[in-house]
């Protein structure tokens with residue numbers, strides 16, 4: 558680590574999965590929301606690898622494999638986690654998994670209940686493939702900040718922890734770069750060294 562770059566560089570894959578946004582029927586708001594939130598939450602310099610793709614299982618799995626192979630330490634997807642026929646993001650993600658990380662999905666559904674009663678309709682999963690953590694987020698663009706950051710009280714104190722609090726330490730454990738968060742957005746948590 559040099560003095561001019563005090564934080565590790567990180568490559569992050571962001572994947573927006575939407576039939577309508579990928580075919581131009583509506584403007585994609587997923588990739589901009591992911592870029593914006595990660596840019597303010599992390600102190601690390603980020604290189605984004607972006608994909609805007611339809612809800613096709615093989616296309617999604619292929620995109621995830623490519624992003625892992627290009628050296629992404631983290632891949633976030635948005636969209637396609639619900640119960641509708643075309644929603645296949647969790648299946649595509651599990652198909653490329655080396656390990657499942659069920660705690661992320663469990664916590665995201667808990668967090669989302671603080672925002673919408675339909676939170677339980679998201680089948681979102683998180684997995685490890687090689688040295689990369691892949692996490693599904695729901696497709697509503699506002700769900701990106703909600704699940705990553707959690708819910709705050711009016712005075713700014715944390716009501717429900719966002720899942721991103723656990724991401725830096727998870728990436729430590731799989732041999733990735735040392736991620737540092739801007740604590741006013743989300744506070745990454747690591748156990749004290751013994």
Ligand SMILES: Nc1ncnc2c1ncn2[C@@H]1O[C@H](COP(=O)(O)OP(=O)(O)OP(=O)(O)O)[C@@H](O)[C@H]1O
Pocket residue numbers: 573574575576577578583584585586587588612635636637638639641643644695696697698
């Ligand atoms: N990439 C996106 N950009 C903007 N809005 C989105 C995007 N993805 C989803 N949304 C919004 O969130 C809603 C729920 O997302 P979901 O992933 O279930 O999409 P969908 O209804 O299956 O349709 P599509 O795949 O064509 O976006 C959408 O109906 C749309 O209003």
Ligand SMILES: Nc1nc2c(c(=O)[nH]1)N[C@H]1C(S)=C(S)[C@@H](COP(=O)(O)O)O[C@H]1N2
Pocket residue numbers: 635636637638639640644668669672673675676677678679680694695696697699700701703704
């Ligand atoms: N935080 C948050 N989670 C949410 C939502 C939301 O608006 N905010 N929408 C819910 C709804 S309405 C659905 S159908 C599921 C699945 O959404 P997806 O198919 O867009 O991924 O996510 C749920 N989880």
